Amino acid sequence: MAKTGETGMRVLFVTSEIAPLIKTGGLADVSAALPAQLHAMGVDVRVLLPGYAQVLKLHPALDQVARVAGLPGEPEVNLLQGTLPDGVPFWVIDCPEMYQRGGGIYQDEHGQDWPDNALRFGLLSRVAALLGSAATPLAWRPEVVHCNDWQSALAPAYLHFAEGAAPCVMTVHNLAFQGIFPSAVVPELGLPWDCFKPEGVEFYGNLSFLKAGLFYARHITTVSPSYAEEIQQDELGFGLQGLLASRRGVLTGILNGIDNSEWNPAADPHIAQPYSAANMSGKAACKLALQKHMGLQADRDIPLLGMVSRFTQQKGLDVVLEVAPQLLRLPVQLVFLGSGDVEIQRKVLDLAHHHPGQVGAYVGFDEGLSHQIEAGADMFLMPSRFEPCGLNQMYSQRYGTPPLVHATGGLKDSVVDCNATSLARGDATGFVLEELTPAALLKTLQRAVAVFQDKAVWATLQRNGMHRNFGWEESAAAYLKIYSALLRV
Ligand code: ADP
Ligand code: GLC
Numbered sequence: 001m002a003k004t005g006e007t008g009m010r011v012l013f014v015t016s017e018i019a020p021l022i023k024t025g026g027l028a029d030v031s032a033a034l035p036a037q038l039h040a041m042g043v044d045v046r047v048l049l050p051g052y053a054q055v056l057k058l059h060p061a062l063d064q065v066a067r068v069a070g071l072p073g074e075p076e077v078n079l080l081q082g083t084l085p086d087g088v089p090f091w092v093i094d095c096p097e098m099y100q101r102g103g104g105i106y107q108d109e110h111g112q113d114w115p116d117n118a119l120r121f122g123l124l125s126r127v128a129a130l131l132g133s134a135a136t137p138l139a140w141r142p143e144v145v146h147c148n149d150w151q152s153a154l155a156p157a158y159l160h161f162a163e164g165a166a167p168c169v170m171t172v173h174n175l176a177f178q179g180i181f182p183s184a185v186v187p188e189l190g191l192p193w194d195c196f197k198p199e200g201v202e203f204y205g206n207l208s209f210l211k212a213g214l215f216y217a218r219h220i221t222t223v224s225p226s227y228a229e230e231i232q233q234d235e236l237g238f239g240l241q242g243l244l245a246s247r248r249g250v251l252t253g254i255l256n257g258i259d260n261s262e263w264n265p266a267a268d269p270h271i272a273q274p275y276s277a278a279n280m281s282g283k284a285a286c287k288l289a290l291q292k293h294m295g296l297q298a299d300r301d302i303p304l305l306g307m308v309s310r311f312t313q314q315k316g317l318d319v320v321l322e323v324a325p326q327l328l329r330l331p332v333q334l335v336f337l338g339s340g341d342v343e344i345q346r347k348v349l350d351l352a353h354h355h356p357g358q359v360g361a362y363v364g365f366d367e368g369l370s371h372q373i374e375a376g377a378d379m380f381l382m383p384s385r386f387e388p389c390g391l392n393q394m395y396s397q398r399y400g401t402p403p404l405v406h407a408t409g410g411l412k413d414s415v416v417d418c419n420a421t422s423l424a425r426g427d428a429t430g431f432v433l434e435e436l437t438p439a440a441l442l443k444t445l446q447r448a449v450a451v452f453q454d455k456a457v458w459a460t461l462q463r464n465g466m467h468r469n470f471g472w473e474e475s476a477a478a479y480l481k482i483y484s485a486l487l488r489v
Contacts, residue, residue, distance in 0.1 A: 294360025
């Protein structure tokens, strides 16, 4: 990436996951791409994350840069330093008893949250706040601390009580996850009881990490303009709508970008054959390769619908499964990749089992396969109940795989429904479902399959999507503007 300007501003970006080191969802992609773009724009950005076993395995020889205070009564922890592929320096907190274990980063191998998550992510937040205050042992001191989701959301509270604290930006990637714990952890985390009140970190008798962040941060952002409005309403506010509405003056929705080099059908090492808007022949090869890989009948003409998703209530998979019997009669082929809710996993695998050759499913996490589905499918399904931003619908537009989405959050902000008006305007890129019900989903799927039969219109949809620029430049500039405004007051 070329340097587009030298600002030299020092920013500490705090996150619980970052691609390609450790990823469970879109937060990891954003944590990699946004700092990389800021770095390219001349910002002196550094990333802080926990020293998970997976990260230290990939980087076994990181340099130790300091010892920093841990949680109250606990020993100091080491801070290790490395450099990300795009040149951004990162620090990991080396605390083996908290971060080096089997299972997932938030949950154990049975899908249960780790019982000490309050302490694990309390430590992340506390170290972030330490580095952002006068007490830091490092020579480098951030001018802005940028926290992401509940795992680092206590940092603004710690910073509120610290000497020489940097201002804090709190980004909400998903309000459904708040980090709520019994009040007993308040002293273990070294938080003063003084802040355990409704105008502070208390939430219905418990401690809420995310509420702390939303209350104490100087600026709040979320990952799309529509979601910024939705979280101020009862339906999607998850109990925090009042607080968010009261802070609307400092709440900004900034649509995520995508990493155009990582997600590029013309140079994607994971896919069968490269292709571009100018030469789409490789896409047919990708479709055949995907059909073969997933055990589907090799058929060029049947519409192949793909889904890559965490299997949760949020993603609307239950509605897709409900209409599957009618959908499969259209006919179409279906491919699923995902993991999560055990019941959804079972239903998806059952569907594949009962429709051999027509439905393929893989339960697990597979980065390569996610690219192969984006490239090989004809259409991408993403009827999420709510979606703060969503990245796959943007990846799929870039891969000439028109998405079918529900009109919510970032999906609404990034997909233009195919209809006479948008086709005439020249900006139709997919299919937008106004209401998420089985009947409406089926109707929209029927409409999409009918458009698929019209080769000329379909090619227009693909081209429009492939020509859209979802790069990070504009969004990173919007973050930079917020950082700069904080430094001016
Ligand atoms: P969310 O963060 O809510 O899961 P996003 O659409 O923002 O949703 O991002 C999801 C990211 O995780 C995408 O990069 C997607 O490809 C990836 N992903 C989700 N599930 C899987 C999986 N099972 N295997 C590989 N990648 C996955
Ligand atoms: C969250 C949201 C998703 C968003 C991602 C990155 O996981 O569910 O919509 O794209 O974070 O911001």
